[in-house]
Amino acid sequence: MSNRIPDSIIQEVQNRSDIVEVISQYLPLKPAGKNFKALCPFHQEKTPSFMVSPERQIFNCFGCQVGGNVFSFLMKHESLTFLEALKMLADQSGVSLPEMTGPEGDGGKNLRLFELNELAVRFFQSCLKSQEGAKALRYLLEGRGLSKETIGRFSLGYASTSWDSLLRETGKRGFSPSILEEAGLALSRKDGEGFYDRFRNRIIFPIFNVTGKVLGFGGRTLDGKDPKYMNSPETAIYHKSANLYGLNLAKEHILREGKVVVVEGYLDAITPAQGGIGNVVASLGTALTSGHVRLLRRYGQDVVMVYDSDTAGVEATLRGLDLLVEEGMHVKVVSLPPGQDPDVFVRREGKEVFRRKIEEAEGLFDYKLNLLSTRYNRDSVEGPAEIVKRMLPTIDKFQNAIEKKGYIKRLAEELDLRGRITSGEEWILTELQKLRRPALRIRPGGKDRTPSPIPSPEAGSARAERDLLQIMLQEEELVGEVKKKLRASDFRDEKYSQLAKVIFHLKKEESKPVRIGEVINYLQDEELSATVSRLVMEQSPYQDKTKAIEDCINRIKEEGKKSKKRELTERIREAEGQGQKDLVKNLQLEYQQLLVKKRGE
Ligand SMILES: [Zn+2]
Known part of the structure; x- marks a missing residue:
């Protein structure tokens, strides 16, 4: 790990930050057995495949294969680095971190942007209460009928007429003008050097994310200057869409x-x-x-x-x-x-x-039909055709076939098509099909992107390696057993070998348990973390774990030997071709030993 924060402090922050509590700030979790589930925030889906385990303190999405611990969640959701996520949770859980040179040194700047925005909100709020903000406050109270409580609840503020009061205020706390520019709070002067505040003489509406962190701002003009509303631009943390x-x-x-x-x-x-x-x-x-x-x-x-x-x-x-x-x-x-x-x-x-x-x-159907009926004359010749044309895209979006059919029927009835053409419904249906043909969208299975839960049949010993890792992650007390019989290099799948290496490394002594969260922190890798959480959350296919361990180890060793034999055979043939007699002899000896060892075991 590349950071200088002691592991004990990381562990302390993790212990105090319950994953269920943290993730609940972002999405509502529903109990599902001993876990919790939700619609995944990282991919589009209609049935929940995002699971959180309070027991293991990890999350995993079986749909898009993301997973990890509480830090991984924040890193992914808020685009933070590990240090930033650690700092955010440390603040929330009241653990003080040793002085760091600042998360920017870690390649991440997003936490700094959040901190700057937070400071800006407080500054704008204090301006609203100042002498200069009196006019703005009066506007909110009298002009808009807001109560002081509401103003506080939405953290409304005021940006003064000054060109640089925010720049100066935040500068005192070590924020450079360029980071204000990145946050969308300042603009650089067109004619050369220097910056100026973006929001001036405006009522300020801070824009919060779902957990209450400030992403950006909206400013409403007070002196009639255009635009009436000015919003923060897109930034690294503010995505309007x-x-x-x-x-x-x-x-x-x-x-x-x-x-x-x-x-x-x-x-x-x-x-x-x-x-x-x-x-x-x-x-x-x-x-x-x-x-x-x-x-x-x-x-x-x-x-x-x-x-x-x-x-x-x-x-x-x-x-x-x-x-x-x-x-x-x-x-x-x-x-x-x-x-x-x-x-x-x-x-x-x-x-x-x-x-x-x-x-x-x-309902949307009625609303749209009524709206269109005020625009196109239902009794004219072209009117109903125009209405149908504009209603079709909406009808087409209903996923339920019965619902869709019902709307087609109603549209035909509403427009009284029966009187004009023999079968209105059929005609609409034909039009609907025409609409679809050119825009055939590729949606595999017509549903959410359904994942292949487990990778296709794994070559050689990969399946055994995977199952063995799963047992070690699920039954921590069995790690010692495996460590005695295998080395990480015996795992031939590169990904699994890396995981085994970390697990064995963390199992320093028999009495020391290996925590999943620790494994994930140690890995510092999105894909491997997701693999760990998936293995932990999936049901292991084995009842008798001790026997399964033995079987898996045997399989891995056997496959290892097979490949070693293949390799030796290849090298012997090569050496023979080159006439290297001594080398051939040595290799053959090695081959013999391999066979003996196999019988001897
Ligand atoms: Zn997902």
């Missing part, structure tokens, strides 16, 4: 209510939340992506979209909804009166009316 505003505060409510309400802007999420409607998140104006869908799916399948009915991009919005349907989500839509967004609506009509609107939301 994988984050929804307000989810950190809304997630509990979403689970409780069984549905999530998706709105567009910051205040559209904040104002209803102040009124007690907490299951609201904002897409911040971007069209929904598969990243958003994956995030929402963790909490449930029911989504209610709320839109201002005269939103310019309503059609684009509708396309985003098809994506939700395709992922098996149940989508409903609320359209508000023209010119009203949820923020205005709740302030004007009250939270109860808004709540009722959500409860009475229309």
Whole structure:
């Protein structure tokens, strides 16, 4: 291991950071036997194959083959280095780490960006309470009707008119202007040297991730300067297509209510939340992506979209909804009166009316059909054809065949096609098939990418090597037995040999147990860590482990000898060809010894 943190401290942090607790901050875990399961955050799936073991303190996804311990999870989920993940968990669990030169030296900068953003939030908050922020505070309290509590809950702040107050403040704490630029908080001057604050004279809305870490910021103008809302750019930690505003505060409510309400802007999420409607998140104006869908799916399948009915991009919005349907989500839509967004609506009509609107939301099919019916004349000649054409992509996304057929039937009925053509349903079906032909998507099996659980039949002794490692990882007390009879170099599969080497190395003395977490930390390798957690989580095929060990060891030794014999034969033939008599004799002797040894054992 390349870091200078003593193993005992790493162990201490790991002991205090329960993997179930840590992962629960990111996704809801459901009990499954003695483990917990969830929809995997690392690949798209509809049935959970992501498992967490509280007993072993590891996780593993049988779908995309990722796995490891609590550090591996954070490293993968937050794109952190090992040291950064260690530092993050040390902070959370109250373990103080020895002074480090800074995680940047470790090649990672993401933790530093999180720390900077955190500092910026506190600075913006203090500015809101200062003399200079009085106008901004008044705007929030009086203009927007927010309470002080709500302002605190969403950590709202104010960026002053100064060109460099944030740069100066964070500079005092050792943050360079260039890291502020990387965080999207500062911009470099066009005409040469120096930097200036990106957000000036704006209300600040910090954007949190699902665990409450600050990813970026939104700033609303106070002096009418365009743009009205300015957001952080994409950074190493802020990915717009994988984050929804307000989810950190809304997630509990979403689970409780069984549905999530998706709105567009910051205040559209904040104002209803102040009124007690907490299951609201904002897409911040971007069209929904598969990243958003994956995030929402963790909490449930029911989504209610709320839109201002005269939103310019309503059609684009509708396309985003098809994506939700395709992922098996149940989508409903609320359209508000023209010119009203949820923020205005709740302030004007009250939270109860808004709540009722959500409860009475229309299914996507009806919503879209009604919308299209206001645009195309159903009674004209072309109208129904246009409507059908625009409805088909949505209908096509429903995965359930019966549901799909039901919608086709309803569309034919609604448009009263029967009166015009002999069979409306058949016609729609034909159109649907036409739609599909050019865009034949390749989806193996038509389902989630299903993994091959265990690699195909393994050559030579690889299967025995794998089974033996599994036993050692699952039954720690048997490691000593194996270590007495085999060396790591006896494992011929390179990956398994590396694992055996680490396990044997960590088994320094008979009484010292080998912990899985320790093996994973020692490996410092994503793929090998995943292999370890998979082996631990899978059921071993053997009942009698002691006998299995013996069988596996014999098999490995036998295969080793076979290959050694093959190698010797090859070398003897070569030496004979070159006329190297002495060498031939030596090799033959070696071959003889191999045979004797085999009989003798
Ligand atoms: Zn996965």
